[in-house]
Amino acid sequence: MRTYWANTQRPVIAVHDLDPNHPDFTILVQTLQQLHFLPKDPEPVIHGSVVDILAVQNALKTLQGLMKLPVTGVLDEKTVDALNTENPILMEKIDHVQKEWQKMGPLPKHYILCNIPAFTLDVMDHGVSVLHSRVMVGKVESKTPEFSGFIYSIVFNPTWVLPHSQYKIYGPLVGTDGYYWHQGKLLQKPGPKNHLGQVKFLTRRPDAIILHSTHEPELFADPDRAYSIGCIRVQSFQDLAEQILSRDGVNGSISIILDKKIQKNVTLKHPFPVYAVYRRLWIQNGVIQYFSDVYGHDLVKKIRDFGPNHSPTVSLFQKPRIKNQKKQIH
Numbered sequence: 001m002r003t004y005w006a007n008t009q010r011p012v013i014a015v016h017d018l019d020p021n022h023p024d025f026t027i028l029v030q031t032l033q034q035l036h037f038l039p040k041d042p043e044p045v046i047h048g049s050v051v052d053i054l055a056v057q058n059a060l061k062t063l064q065g066l067m068k069l070p071v072t073g074v075l076d077e078k079t080v081d082a083l084n085t086e087n088p089i090l091m092e093k094i095d096h097v098q099k100e101w102q103k104m105g106p107l108p109k110h111y112i113l114c115n116i117p118a119f120t121l122d123v124m125d126h127g128v129s130v131l132h133s134r135v136m137v138g139k140v141e142s143k144t145p146e147f148s149g150f151i152y153s154i155v156f157n158p159t160w161v162l163p164h165s166q167y168k169i170y171g172p173l174v175g176t177d178g179y180y181w182h183q184g185k186l187l188q189k190p191g192p193k194n195h196l197g198q199v200k201f202l203t204r205r206p207d208a209i210i211l212h213s214t215h216e217p218e219l220f221a222d223p224d225r226a227y228s229i230g231c232i233r234v235q236s237f238q239d240l241a242e243q244i245l246s247r248d249g250v251n252g253s254i255s256i257i258l259d260k261k262i263q264k265n266v267t268l269k270h271p272f273p274v275y276a277v278y279r280r281l282w283i284q285n286g287v288i289q290y291f292s293d294v295y296g297h298d299l300v301k302k303i304r305d306f307g308p309n310h311s312p313t314v315s316l317f318q319k320p321r322i323k324n325q326k327k328q329i330h
Contacts, residue, residue, distance in 0.1 A: 015080050018053050028075070031083055032059045036288045065290045066093060066281070097281045104148075104275070110247055111273040112151070112211075112240075114232055116144055117280050117291040119225040121211075121234055123243050131243055133236035136214065136225040143295050144230055145209065146278050150271035151201045154241055156257045156264045158200045160188040163208060166229065190263055198258050199237045201244070203274065211274070213237035226294050232276065244272045 013031060016022050032038040037059040057073030064071045067082050107124075114121045116137050123131035138144035162170055167186055173179045178189035188194050197213025207230070214233040219225060227233070234240055241254050248268050257264055278297060282289045 013075075013080055013083050015075060015077055018056055018075060020052065028083075029056060032056065032063075035063070035083075036283070037062050039287055062288060062290045065292075066288075093281050097279060097283075100277075100279070108273050111275060114211075114274070114276045115282060115291075116146070116276060116278045117294045118282055118289070121232070121236075121240070123240065131236060131239055133234055133240065134220045134225065135235065136219060136227045136233035137294075138228050138230040139226050140295060142229045144228070144232060144276060145207070146276055147205065147209065148273070148275045149203050149205060151211070151244060151268065151274055152204055152271045153202045153265055153267045154244065155200045155202065156241075156254065156266075157190040157198055157261050158194070158196045158212070158263065159190060160194055160196045162186040162188065163229070190261065197233075197237065199241055199254075201234075201240070201274075209276075211237075211240075224292070224294065244268070247272065 013024050013028055016024055019025060029038060033040055038055065060075060060079060061071050061073045063069075063082060064073075064079055067078075069078050069082070107127075109126055111124050112121060113124050114135060114137075119135055119137060121131075121133045121135045122129040162185075170179055170188075171186060174181060174186070177193045178191050180187055180189070193215050195215055197215055197217075200210055200212035203210050209230055209232070211232045211234055216227075217235065219227055220235045238254060238258070245251075245254070245266065248270050250266070278295070280291050280293060280297075282291065
């Protein structure tokens, strides 16, 4: 990619509509491919159907977002300039992403990787995704933090022990939808309206951030999925549970447990590593993706870097370590 950005011999693209019949359209597609904004395989984008144009528009939007241009998907003059000239801003961003990955150190063979601004989760096997799922993350007022840790157990048909911050909201609902008080705690029984859904994955984090399913699966259809109070809601929760259990030596479908509504806690013999990261610049199958700044981290960074009483930035990201942690409340 660096070589191509610096290559002054590449064809020059002119401003034009995204018309597949235009002489520059093929050059535009090839340029976006060489810059890793489109897949290398030309078949999905070269034939000029509606889907093809949308793919090119989305690639242009990714470039525009990286370059702080209006995100329109239109091949305007500034976008053409970005395609026709060497781009140090993009190189700086890619360097930053590479350094962030290096800070994480060697990764395990198997782990869960959640990218917060992408609203996605992958189960990684020797660097290859073997399960991809949409997720929901915390709302702006209850952000999902970057973290690393382990999943220690999986609970099927769980009870929800509400955090104190939710008492005012759900306390008045006691007696309905499975809410009840027990020993001074507000709980919700397992069932179709339980906010944890059918499965929760326990991490033993002191802030009680866990992974779980949801009673509102229709929200996974939304493009921006910042809806939770901090936890990570997983669309493909059943597949995730089966992936984790199979690597722990437990094979077979979990559908029987879920269908019978049995509450069952499975403690893992081998805790499963999980990473939650905040990466706006992402490379998936060799293609650059750029996601919106859902939590406004760029603005916070500017204030931190250039504001008064500035101190050096320290990454809070740590490699997973097993510790004797107190049991968390969910």
